[in-house]
Amino acid sequence: MRTRMLALTSAVCGAALLGAAAPPASASGSAQEPEADADAGVVTAAQLLAEVRACSRISKGRYRTDSGSAKATVPVCGTRDAVFWKADMDIDCDGRKTRACNRKTDPYFLPETTFQNSRGEPLDSAALPHVVVPGPSKVWDYRTSGLTGGSVVAVVYRDRVRYGVIGDTGPTGIIGEASYAMAKTLGIDPDPSTGGAESGVTYIAFKNSRISPIESRARAQSRGAALAREFVGR
Numbered sequence: 001m002r003t004r005m006l007a008l009t010s011a012v013c014g015a016a017l018l019g020a021a022a023p024p025a026s027a028s029g030s031a032q033e034p035e036a037d038a039d040a041g042v043v044t045a046a047q048l049l050a051e052v053r054a055c056s057r058i059s060k061g062r063y064r065t066d067s068g069s070a071k072a073t074v075p076v077c078g079t080r081d082a083v084f085w086k087a088d089m090d091i092d093c094d095g096r097k098t099r100a101c102n103r104k105t106d107p108y109f110l111p112e113t114t115f116q117n118s119r120g121e122p123l124d125s126a127a128l129p130h131v132v133v134p135g136p137s138k139v140w141d142y143r144t145s146g147l148t149g150g151s152v153v154a155v156v157y158r159d160r161v162r163y164g165v166i167g168d169t170g171p172t173g174i175i176g177e178a179s180y181a182m183a184k185t186l187g188i189d190p191d192p193s194t195g196g197a198e199s200g201v202t203y204i205a206f207k208n209s210r211i212s213p214i215e216s217r218a219r220a221q222s223r224g225a226a227l228a229r230e231f232v233g234r
Helices: 004-018 045-051 180-185 217-231
Strands: 082-092 130-134 152-157 160-170 177-179 197-206
Touching (some): 045 152, 045 160, 045 197, 082 160, 082 180, 130 180, 152 217, 160 180, 160 217, 177 180, 197 217
Parallel strands (some): 082 177, 130 160
Antiparallel strands (some): 082 197, 130 177, 152 160
16 A cells, blocks of 8 residues: 555554544444445435535645655645545555455555454454544644544545545545545455555545444444435535
8 A cells, every 4th residue: 555654653653542442332233234325315426525615724734645745735624514635545454354454465454443343353444444534643633623433434436425434543644545445335446555546535524423333334324324415405
């Protein structure tokens, strides 16, 4: 993955400082739950993008999209109900070791994520659609924006909208990363070494929207669809 070289130290430190397992919940949802039809009667990509055309910047600076980027060009923007940014998508394969995500498929693989599932285990990036946010810094601290692990996120790519959660943190100076599973559901090549999207990805994170258990795809989908309808005023 293009950002992993800088992510190694930041992700480990971030996990120690910020990572807190989601409290056990009575719900038995898991990453393997059947996903609701994301195109059935929900808000379209065009409708969501219309709401984030203008940027009211909340970050004190801008982020680079890759470790080798010459300039920091991406601001974090805010509305009353959400935070958003427009960037690329690098592939996060960290967490539970699987056939798709391991040291052979990803040379920078880490067997942990900042946020954990309801059993106190690393998230399964190959099965759970989730988004990576930059670790807290002077540029922006996601925690001050009503966001945490399990906060619901809408990700827009071309004409597709998919819902997931915040599941991991990355380098403090880089933005634009999501899990193998999120990339796959958006039709983006999920290969952690060669996949991803160079541009055109919009991330909309809804404030105070944490779901539990964090690994429930069904809850992220239903809550995301409802929040998206509110966001565009439907």
